[in-house]
Structures are given as C-alpha cells and as structure tokens.
Amino acid sequence: MFQNINSISKGGTTPIVPLLPLGALVLLFAIASPAAADPYLGGINLTTANGTYGTVTGDLWFDAYPGFDSAYDPSITWGSTLPCDPDDIAWARLYVDAYIGHMENNYPLKVTTKFDGDGDGVNYVTLGSEIMNTNYVFPYNNGVWDGQGPIWINDHCNRVTSDFLIWYDVSDYITSSDVLTLVNVSKPDDTQPLDGRVKAIILVVAYNNQACESCNVTHYWVNQGHDTDSYKTDDEGYPYTGNTTFDTSAVYTPGEANLTVLPLSSFNGNYTFNSDDQLTWANPHQGSYFQWQNWDVTSLISGGSNSYMTYGRNEEDDRPLYSGYFKIPLALLTVEDESYIYDFSNNTLGRAGICMFAYKYQTDSNPPSTSDDPNVPFNTADYNLIKYDDGQFRDNSADIDYYAAHRFEFNVSCCSNASAFDAINVTWNGKGLNNAGNGVTLYIWNYSANDGAGAYEELDSCNDATEQTLTGEKTSSLDDYISDDTKLITILAKQNSKTDFESTSEIYTDYVKLVLRPVNI
Structure with a gap:
C-alpha cells in the first residue's frame, strides 16, 4: 500500500x-x-x-x-x-x-x-x-x-x-x-x-x-x-x-x-x-x-x-x-x-452568526434613519439560503405601510489583518417585487454623516422584477463606513415600494458579499 x-x-x-x-x-x-x-x-x-x-x-x-x-x-x-x-x-x-x-x-x-x-x-x-x-x-x-x-x-x-x-x-x-x-x-x-x-x-x-x-x-x-x-x-x-x-x-x-x-x-x-x-x-x-x-x-x-x-x-x-x-x-x-472577502458561505472570512449577521423583515422609512432596522435575526436555515449565488432565496413580505428589507453586518475585526485597505466593495444579488413598483435599492451606512448621527448612502438600485446583481464601492473616507466601537460595516437591501391594500412589498436575497481591497496592491 x-x-x-x-x-x-x-x-x-x-x-x-x-x-x-x-x-x-x-x-x-x-x-x-x-x-x-x-x-x-x-x-x-x-x-x-x-x-x-x-x-x-x-x-x-x-x-x-x-x-x-x-x-x-x-x-x-x-x-x-x-x-x-x-x-x-x-x-x-x-x-x-x-x-x-x-x-x-x-x-x-x-x-x-x-x-x-x-x-x-x-x-x-x-x-x-x-x-x-x-x-x-x-x-x-x-x-x-x-x-x-x-x-x-x-x-x-x-x-x-x-x-x-x-x-x-x-x-x-x-x-x-x-x-x-x-x-x-x-x-x-x-x-x-x-x-x-x-x-x-x-x-x-x-x-x-x-x-x-x-x-x-x-x-x-x-x-x-x-x-x-x-x-x-x-x-x-x-x-x-x-x-x-x-x-x-x-x-x-x-x-x-x-x-x-x-x-x-x-x-x-x-x-x-x-x-x-x-x-x-x-x-x-x-x-x-x-x-x-x-x-x-x-x-x-x-x-x-x-x-x-x-x-x-x-x-x-x-x-x-x-x-x-x-x-x-x-x-x-x-x-x-490578497483582498479580504466576506460572505455567508463559511468558505470566506468570518462566520455567519458569529462575526457576520443578517436581519430580515421590514422598515417604515425610505431608507431607515437608524442602522439597526430591520432587526429580526436570520436563523441557520436563512443563512443557508444566502451562501451562494445559486437561485435559492430568503424572501420576506412587509406589512401595510412598510418596505420589505434585509440588513447585513460585517465585523471586519474578525480578521485582525484587515486593517489597511483602499476600497470597500459590496455585491448583493436578488430581486424585489411589488405591483406598485418593482426593484431594490442597495445602501451602506455612513457612521459620520449628520454630525455623527449616521445615515444610509445609496450604492446601486434597479426597477426590475427579475433577479438582479447590485454593486457599489467606496474609495475615500473609508473610516466613515466602519463603526468605531464594533468595527461593523452595515449594508441594507430595501424593496422600492411600500405594501398597501392593493400590493405587497417583497424582497428576495440570493447572495451578498463584502470585499476590502488591500492598499498598494
């Protein structure tokens, strides 16, 4: 042998x-x-x-x-x-x-x-x-x-x-x-x-x-x-x-x-x-x-x-x-x-539910005025659906007067070497349905906006009913997008129209990913 x-x-x-x-x-x-x-x-x-x-x-x-x-x-x-x-x-x-x-x-x-x-x-x-x-x-x-x-x-x-x-x-x-x-x-x-x-x-x-x-x-x-x-x-x-x-x-x-x-x-x-x-x-x-x-x-x-x-x-x-x-x-x-790559597959940096988190359901603002809405945590079955860009979706519907939304938090301190980088790149894949207006808007939270109160900034959007890939990148003032205490980068995907008596706001997430590009590479 x-x-x-x-x-x-x-x-x-x-x-x-x-x-x-x-x-x-x-x-x-x-x-x-x-x-x-x-x-x-x-x-x-x-x-x-x-x-x-x-x-x-x-x-x-x-x-x-x-x-x-x-x-x-x-x-x-x-x-x-x-x-x-x-x-x-x-x-x-x-x-x-x-x-x-x-x-x-x-x-x-x-x-x-x-x-x-x-x-x-x-x-x-x-x-x-x-x-x-x-x-x-x-x-x-x-x-x-x-x-x-x-x-x-x-x-x-x-x-x-x-x-x-x-x-x-x-x-x-x-x-x-x-x-x-x-x-x-x-x-x-x-x-x-x-x-x-x-x-x-x-x-x-x-x-x-x-x-x-x-x-x-x-x-x-x-x-x-x-x-x-x-x-x-x-x-x-x-x-x-x-x-x-x-x-x-x-x-x-x-x-x-x-x-x-x-x-x-x-x-x-x-x-x-x-x-x-x-x-x-x-x-x-x-x-x-x-x-x-x-x-x-x-x-x-x-x-x-x-x-x-x-x-x-x-x-x-x-x-x-x-x-x-x-x-x-x-x-x-x-x-x-040599870039720092995070997603929910457990085959990249970080681990779902440990230093990367996802939240579901809805928000009443367009976009929310705080970085903790929605706040219903994904469970293990939910995380399994967003591991890969494979056509498997975690979907949610919103109540009347609310927008369906999914929020994602990436703790970049879970990789101690991820400290020197010159770009934050975000990818989200999925779809948003609503007879009053299809599509999804992708945001990143700026912790320094509004004199430190914070605010979402739009990265990308679509008005399609079909599955779409939204992307966005920040290349300046990167510290503004990372919380000082928790070292979180917060991303929001929100359906474009509210639920009303005639139509329902629905969001479907297939895959989400964060990439930090190293300096001088």
Whole structure:
C-alpha cells in the first residue's frame, strides 16, 4: 500500500458560485465539442464544469495511490490522512481508474468502490459498483470519421481507450481525518479479468482553516476530463494539443498561485500556462502509469483575466514508440486572493452568526434613519439560503405601510489583518417585487454623516422584477463606513415600494458579499 499526502500550496469573486450537482455533469460532458479533445483517439476535454470551482480559507489538497502493481490484485485497501477536521471540508471527490487491458477490445470489468469515512475499517459505505462492458472505437476509424470515441457508462464513469475512470463525491461521508478506500475489480461474472489492475486512486479535498490567521481566501479549480494524445494522431496528420481554461478573472487581487497536473501515463507530457513557454518538468514515476507534477505559477497570473493551460505528449525522438501515449484526467489550480472577502458561505472570512449577521423583515422609512432596522435575526436555515449565488432565496413580505428589507453586518475585526485597505466593495444579488413598483435599492451606512448621527448612502438600485446583481464601492473616507466601537460595516437591501391594500412589498436575497481591497496592491 502506498500513501503520499500532497498539499497544493495556497495561492488564491463575482459572486462565488456553488458546487455543481453531480447529476448535471453528464449533460455538461455530453455537450463538449469533439474538437476540444484528441481527434484520433477521442477524449473528454478538461473543464471546470466537469469538476468544480470554489473558495476556501484553507487549501486544495490531494492524496493518491499510484497503483498498477505488477500483478493483478482484485482488492485494494488504501488509507489517507486529511490535513483538516471533517467539519472544515468544503468539497471532496474520490477518483478510481482501472486498466481495461486494451485500447479497443471489450474486456468487461466490474469495479466496486467502498469508502470508510471514519477510518476504523468497519463502517464502509458502498459508493457504487460500475460495470464496463463495451469496446472502444477511435473517432478516426480506418480512414473514416465514424468512430464513437468516449463511452459514457453513466454520469460518473466513462471509458477512454484503455482506462475506466470513476468518481464519487464523498464530503458527506467523511467524519474523521483518517479515511479508508476499498476498491474491488472483477469481471461481471466474478471471474478474473484480463487485466483489471488499478492505475490510481485519488482523493481531492478543498478545506477551510477556521483559525484563518492569514486572512486570505484561496480560489480553487478542479478541471476534470479524460483527455489523451498519441503519436498516432500525428501520424494521421491531425496533430493535437489539449487546452483547459481557469476563470481566474474571479480573483480580485491575485497572490500565490500553484498549478498541479495528474496524468495517467508512463511518461509526462508537455505543458504551458498563460504563455507559449513550456513549463519545466521532471518525470516523477509515483506509479508505472500515474504521476503528478506541480509548479509555482504566481508570476504567470494576471488580475482580471482568465488563465489557460495547454498539454500534450512529449515528442522526443529517442523515446520508444509505446511512450508516445499521454493521458490526463485532472488539472488543479489554486490562487490566493490578497483582498479580504466576506460572505455567508463559511468558505470566506468570518462566520455567519458569529462575526457576520443578517436581519430580515421590514422598515417604515425610505431608507431607515437608524442602522439597526430591520432587526429580526436570520436563523441557520436563512443563512443557508444566502451562501451562494445559486437561485435559492430568503424572501420576506412587509406589512401595510412598510418596505420589505434585509440588513447585513460585517465585523471586519474578525480578521485582525484587515486593517489597511483602499476600497470597500459590496455585491448583493436578488430581486424585489411589488405591483406598485418593482426593484431594490442597495445602501451602506455612513457612521459620520449628520454630525455623527449616521445615515444610509445609496450604492446601486434597479426597477426590475427579475433577479438582479447590485454593486457599489467606496474609495475615500473609508473610516466613515466602519463603526468605531464594533468595527461593523452595515449594508441594507430595501424593496422600492411600500405594501398597501392593493400590493405587497417583497424582497428576495440570493447572495451578498463584502470585499476590502488591500492598499498598494
């Protein structure tokens, strides 16, 4: 048994998006353009939609069993120790790759994966028993473009040439920092398969650091696919270089950035990142047909723009023919954000109900004359609805002669380093309904206005009945917007019209976020 713990060093949101449901993945894969993958062998391009994107106050980590022992082993037990407590996990996915034995022939395999989230070796949960029972036909088939290419067994496993790739989301099963994975490979009729060796087992985990001492948020991308490249593509006159994009425009102030690739091949490939220059690499054989490689790409990240990576086989003439194949299912990127980001997801700075608060219901003024109205606290269920910009709303209706409103307080002292910044940026997403006048107005409280009595200042507004994103920024006299004693920044979203006998004022909040931009960055 092999175990190697790897942390993708921290590097580093418009709005921070939720994780995609697994059931949506099959459609996303299916609509990928064939031109995006190897035209001869076929493949599935690496995309974030197939994997995930998010933010954490900790890091993105992986551990791997490189597999492919010399002899077939029908049952493999692999243990891993996470770098975090179970409650700190934001996202976790387990990957299993079994070798079929031939790029085209049908040698059926049954792969059963069990997972023990408390690591005691007793409480295994069966994640699935997947059966691969099909041949593989290259898209370029005997001189004609009529081959099928990638085979989808279901929405969480596929075949590309000689590999059977399977994955499961496991964050809900992890109750300990020590976990176990049990993989059994057989033929569907339980006889020994032609090969059936496991090339790799990979556990990828995004986790928070509740101490949050650095006051930094890390953006992470897991770009997933099942792409391949070979000398055959070149020989047929269709040279191929794969590519994948990371939406790093979501990073406000890029800091340390790290890129990791995890190929399923005997020899590493060639890669570029945001330039035409090839990234330097070794050929780390963690397994006969599995390896990983990472790079510090901090200097290659540009603020406000996306990032791209290219990949393909190495074409050294002195290498044997069999090593002209290259395959990659995963590329991981982390970028540390040097801005201070707060929302209610628990994956950024602060924690809902501890140093960030939300209040609901209504106000009778337009806008209120005090900073504590409305004052009915959100409960846990309410906070869960405003974690992400995901179409889930916390809504309220107002009584007659009142405006529906939601108020938000961000205690910036919960991050002790968040002291020197040159902008306060606010984002609110939702909608406001009222037959007398739709829309919402977004405000920030100025504690120094009216000779210290305070007053709301408008940041943005809309008159639409549909969901809208309102934003606003303050870049001067920033101390005026932070209370001297409690260190609170107060934001109000208010529906534009009062409830009367003919119409009702309603407000719907989907997501809200505060960003403090550091000085001189």
